[in-house]
Amino acid sequence: MTENSQQRPDSGPNSHPELPTQYAPADVEGQLYERWVERGYFEADAKSGKDPYTVVIPPPNVTGSLHLGHAFEHTLIDALTRRKRMQGFETLWQPGMDHAGIATQNVVERELAKEGVSRHDLGREAFVERVWQWKGESGGQISGQMRRLGDGVAWNRERFTMDDGLSKAVQTIFKKLYDDELIYRAERIINWCPRCLTAISDIEVEYQDDDGELVSIRYGEGDTAIVVATTRAETMLGDTAVAVHPDDDRYRHLVGTEIELPLTGRRIPVVADEHVDPEFGTGAVKVTPAHDPNDFEIGQRHGLPNLSVMDEHAVITAHGPFQGLDRLEARSAIVGALRAEGRIVAEKRPYAHSVGHCSRCKTTIEPRLSMQWWVKVGPLAKEAGDAVRDGRVKIHPEDMSKRYFDWVDNLHDWCISRQLWWGHRIPVWYGPDGEVVCVGPDEEPPSGEGWTQDSDVLDTWFSSGLWPFSTLGWPEQTDSLAKFYPNSVLVTGYDILFFWVARMMMFGLYAMDGTPPFHTIALHGMVRDQFGKKMSKSFGNAVNPLDWMDAYGSDAVRFTLARGANPGVDVPIGEDWVQASRNFANKIWNATRFALMNGATVEGELPAPERLSATDRWILSRLNEVVADVDAFYDDYQFAKLSDTLFHFAWDEVFDWYVELSKTTFQKGGAEADASRRVLGEVLDVTLRLLHPVVPFVTEKLWTALTGQESVVIADWPKDSGFRDEAAEREIENLQQVVTEVRRFRADQGLQPGQKVPARLELSGTSLAAHEDAMRSLLRLQPAGEGFTATASLPVAGATVALDLSGVIDVEAERKRLAKDLAAAEKEKAQTTAKLSNEGFLAKAPDHVVEKIRVRQTTAEADIARITAQLASLPQG
């Protein structure tokens, strides 16, 4: 805290009995949240007669704690659902967590490693027990963070992807897919992580350019010599052919013959295959069907044997001098041996090429031939694409749908089995005589001698793909499922569009008879640091949201995040900005204090417009415009815009102008003051309700103090009453113009803000006459007493403010400033005049634009007259 935070005592005429001069989030947030939960505000009733509004949480992994990206996502979902709840929907914000198979298993394995224990030391059962233990701790931490953030989730419905109900859902859909022949088992080349010792799916592989070495090796001798190139020399031990293009004249004579494979004493055939690009390299490719996906396909086409030469740890198993070497050791050993034989004809190093890495542990992926379970995605993906194509599901922002189609329309089959211990066990049993039985959820697994269950578990996305309906009780036909499916909107990051969103679409359509899991997919961006850099632990710029919540309050963190949330775009966030949001919360706090101390009220009907001052009519008119704007932004998921709109309306218009103007009104008292107290109450009441979904805590505290009601959580969402008063809006704009102009003059003249100046206001013939007292108060103007001499005369907006600054005024400074303004006004007049004499413009520009230019011209002319008059009124010197 700075020295400035030294406070005035919280007593005396400016104190409020309950609200101190500074908002202290820590004092209110925790207890408010617990009260909301206790009162059951966030629970959702499946039997309610209200229309449903459903959003599921993108289930956080139970791998640790939430980061700022979660805080961001939760802020958006919470704002959406809080508004809908206030609008009277039966609102469900479904909480839960994801077991996150491989990620969690890795975390727990790392924990064990610290104790010097491997999972194999524990054995499967004990290890899984250990992971459950971890889940308990980590899960508690996560829900604690969610409470701090203010997430209005239905805690009584919390689910976990591994709980009984969801496991049953997994088994049910597995069985259904199996019976429909959309799940099958096959031996293929898969992405193998030699560290995690499991297969992973295509999207779990991250490609990056690594430096390697491209060696060109001569196979065969003399006439039969063919040069092939590789970055993975060790795989040559498993080569079972060399392939060339069928039309390649260079090799035509060799197709069908056999050549010698160096180091092995084996002879391998030369085959012709369309896949080979004759333009690339030498136009000849070594074929290793067991260790490369392309080669595997070539092998299939030509009936080549699949020769595996590495085990699951990527250690060479092929007999000979290289047996037992790790793949990288083997690589250099083999290159060395080939070089010794004079087989290496070229080496290129470094050779940057794209290499796949395990997204969980960054280990280089080894393509490996393996028996795995697969989902046949073709028919499912077709449906998932069509649902978006025909508009049943909308992707927001829309240009993200291109990415979606690109993926859904070009999908390979999905490898769903994982050689892990943490996850849903594959419900398939193998019999002693090679029987394969898929067991449904209500069936007994086959028992007896020799029957064993498949030891693999399912990809974690298999269960999270069911999340929109499994959390509602599916496969049981529950009331909740009937009420809350499909979900209203899915709010999630564009980074898991493929991992999660596409899978939910496929499974939702499949399991729920063609009903897509949600109406809208609202994609948000990634949280970045204040310089737009990706946040990561290794880069040292990752922020624990709790730290900022402790320092500035949850509302401040939420408001900052919401204010940066442009659809689909990454959101940078810095501590300075959180401070600014904290300041905003404090500003709201103090404005409401002011209102309470001055008797603002929400009691009784709002007085009819005829009984209100222009100031009151102006702010009510603006208030309703803001209600309409905010609604439109919410419906379009424009969180940044709605937050910004509220920020500026509250601070600039309500706090800086309306509250300041109301001080004069309250001082004068009478019927106008009474009406104004009611209007101020109304404005704050509505503004706090509008702000509540984004900054729930401070608004709850203040709104209940203002209204005496139970909670803003269950208050009605404001409606645009339709009231507009453009005349009043123009009138206050004029007032603002005059006040600003005179303030500027005062500042330019170096007058102290508090210094009183004698002045005469000429307001007759303008709409500003009623505001004289307010203007005098805002501008520190005294009545023009005896001996008043107007040394400066400021005509603005039809009014004139004459000031007596005898002996104080700096005539030269003012003359200079006016000259500058005059030049600007004259330039403006010239520009607009030119435009208005442009025939093309007049002929083609729309009326409202022409009208706008006319107004600008008129304004410029008025400014010229005003400034000229001001110049003339300056004392000659």
Add this chain to the structure above:
RNA sequence: GGGCGCAUAGCUCAGCGGUAGAGCGCUGCCCUUACAAGGCAGAUGUCGGCGGUUCGAACCCGUCUGCGCCCACCA
């Protein structure tokens, strides 16, 4: 190799055909009885370069340059 996106004030970003905007930062004055986590006033941009369309372009089209992201089985 394909696809998408971005280049606007010192920083991070809105604006996407009719006078250049916000927050933070910056300058000056002020503890004016809601708030110094504040008030008032102010400065700051050939809207990446070059062409084109248009009465008019930060905004549309083409092109170049520099970034970023996604997808892909180039040995």
